[in-house]
Amino acid sequence: MRRKIGFVLAVFAATVVLMVLQKPVFMAWYAAEAAGAGFGGWMAVLWHGLSLDLTVAGYVTAVPLLVMLASLWVRLPERLWRGILTGYFVLVSVLTAVIFAVDVALYEHWGFRLDATILIYLSDPKEAMASVDFWLGVRQTLLAALYAALMIWLYRRTLRFFDGQRVGWRTASVGSLVILLLAGFDFLAIRGGMGASTANVSKVYFSSDMFLNHAATNPVFSFLSSLGDRNTDYAAEYPFYDEPQLTKRFAALRGNAPGAEAPARRVLTTSRPNVVLVILESFARTVMDERVDGEPVMPNMQRLKEEGLWFENFFANSYRTDRGEVALLSGFPAQTRMSIMKLPAKSHNLPSIARTMSGEGYATSFSYGGDLNFTNQASYLYATGWQELVWQKDLHFDREAADWGYDDEVMCDWFAERVISLDEGGRPFLAALLTLSSHTPFDVPYSKFADPVLNAMAFSDACVGRMLDRLKASPAWRNLLVVLVADHGYPYPATLSYNEPLRHRIPMIWTGGAVAGPQRIETYASQIDLAATLLGQLGLAHTDFDYSKDIFAPAPPRKFAYYTFNDGFGVVDSLGAAVWDATGDRVVTETNPELLDVGRTMLQMTYTDIGRR
Incomplete structure (x- = not known):
């Protein structure tokens, strides 16, 4: 034997x-x-x-x-x-x-x-x-x-x-x-x-x-x-239009269309701030606006909303973190039943905020209390210009890690000190943090609300709020732009349908000493628009971001928010919404019928683009 x-x-x-x-x-x-x-x-x-x-x-x-x-x-x-x-x-x-x-x-x-x-x-x-x-x-x-x-x-x-x-x-x-x-x-x-x-x-x-x-x-x-x-013909996944027609329709929607390079309205006090990007796990607008017995679930987000730039009509492009990350960091639309992050040969050549900013001398780093191997995140991040990744294997705290990794309390405290240290280094930097405590199973060292979802969200809100207060009290704040944005929404309340616009509505707040002053931004936009908007404020070219629209640009293209779910899309603008379900080949919502063509064009072009990469 x-x-x-x-x-x-x-x-x-x-x-x-x-x-x-x-x-x-x-x-x-x-x-x-x-x-x-x-x-x-x-x-x-x-x-x-x-x-x-x-x-x-x-x-x-x-x-x-x-x-x-x-x-x-x-x-x-x-x-x-x-x-x-x-x-x-x-x-x-x-x-x-x-x-x-x-x-x-x-x-x-x-x-x-x-x-x-x-x-x-x-x-x-x-x-x-x-x-x-x-x-x-x-x-x-x-x-x-x-x-x-x-x-x-x-x-x-x-x-x-x-x-x-x-x-x-x-x-x-x-x-x-x-x-x-x-x-x-x-x-x-x-x-x-x-x-x-x-x-x-x-x-x-x-x-x-x-x-x-x-x-x-x-x-x-x-x-x-x-x-x-290997057998996936991505271009044939959603064959709404022939190629010339698709090209023509997308030309009217693309973020880098002629005229899109016009100077954007300035909302920052400097063109070269240090940038902190905090990607908030599952921070849905429905949770942010929720109150329990008159008490807000997210008092810090409500406070920060009034102190900086508040994007009233901002939407996630997907319902998954891996797809939301790519939308935020590369300005590339989310997919329905797949994730380009899981295809390294294709995701590696996506444009990215980090690559553009590192080319201008910025040091780039991405931090996460969990495992960045999950869904090929490390592969994608390294390939798209993030020079340093810090995650669970590199961190050692006295507190035991939760199911997904170190909780937001220890990570936010650590990250605040890291940002201050980076500022003292003298080199401009882009530093990102992905939070994790507001993720199922919602097991957090906190007890404020009986509902475990709301309690975990409140815990993350408290951690982020304390981190921002720590930064505000430091010299780093003067030249800092902090972007707070969710990776995706959350089905709260439980009656919220998976495909309706409200399910995908998320907060985005710009704050920091580099922000000129509080403003409420009514423009309809989504995660893919962060890249062009941020780079536009830094005075950096963003012509390689085909889908990303500068929210502050005065010129066309038309402004809208686009998102996908498991097999379909939704598009929202100031005139209405359109939601289409591919499984049943049916229109779910059509308060603005024109948006159905916008969604079909975006969906088909996304998959055609993937097939070419």
Whole structure:
């Protein structure tokens, strides 16, 4: 029985070693890009890449585990069991070697690790082969052959531990329990651990140097994890208009249309403030405006609303954090049944506030008390210009972390000190914080309201309010612009329909010493409009943000708020609203029929754009 267990462990260990080996080969292959990494950079690539290497090892070990379990009960000759395993190892070795060799060759041209995009080109083998240089083909074939040979050799060594001899039913019973226990650990390796985030490419991202992040990525995982997306024809998801008609309709809506670069109305006292962006988890307008026995649930948001710029008609673009983040930070509309954040090859080339501001000398950092691997956030943030990410793994507080991470009390206190420290550094900065306590299960160290949702929201409001008071009392406040905006709304009260406009209405407040004075902004807008509006106030070009409209610009395009839900869209402006449900192909609301065409255009263009990236 010991040999059986030893065999499974040996397969897992051998696979990990083989996966780790790919990384120094990749970095040596691209020695020029790796030149500045130093020994510490190489070690960091190996260490951070290990999580996905363990995941791939978990997948590879699953079949040997099943074979070992079957061999305890099924009476077959040991030679046959060994033949099955040998064939399996050869198949794994050849597929892995081909993926690795192709990935190494294509990275030079693609700039990202191999994913299912390659299958698009292989649909026409003749054309694909015509674009392959002969000697390149020879070189990569040799690399694949050498790597496959090494893998097969090492796996054959592990077969020495295999024991397929028959055992009695008592031994088989105990052995089955042991193997099932090992299967549990194997599942954890496949899942990527016990945390909230499952295995994804973002787990290995650790640096603002994208080459190091790519070097840490396991190409086998990158390829296999993207297979589910390879057949998606995004442009055909919502075929409302033919291409010329779609282009013409979108031209009237795009944020960077001719004339949109006209000087915007100034609302700041300086064109180069330090910027703090606080993304508020689930802060819905319905909760912000709620009162319990006459007492406001969010007294600090109500107070801050009167002290700064208050955007009365502001809407979230989605109902999920990952899509709301992309809308806020990249000015890119949310999708219905997918999330571009989960497609690194496509999300990496989105425009972003951080990238634009870092290009103008701003230091950019993003902080979160939870796990930024969740929904590929770290991958997206690093790729779009955030130079530093600080999250749960980097933080150590006396208080125990909650389900989602460190609560808003400790994070807001820590973040206030961080902003003050950044200000003292003298370099202009963009610092963002994503809160988390106002998220289900609403477990917070606070007891003010009986309703757990309202109580958690009140807790986060108190934490944010205290953070703003701390900043206001510091020298940093004088040159600071603080943007408070929700990532999405929340279905409160419970009778609120998932697709109606009020469900997606959220607060946005601009405050800080850099704000010229209190104002109430009535313009209809949504999260995608933050990018152009903020950059416009900083005097920075935002022509690469196709969808983002400067709220303070005097010129067209028309101002409206657009959002999506699971399978449909809503559009709201000063004249009414329109909501369309794709599942039933029906109009839900139509108080302003013109907005149906606006929504169809935005939805189709978003998916067409994704298909092109």
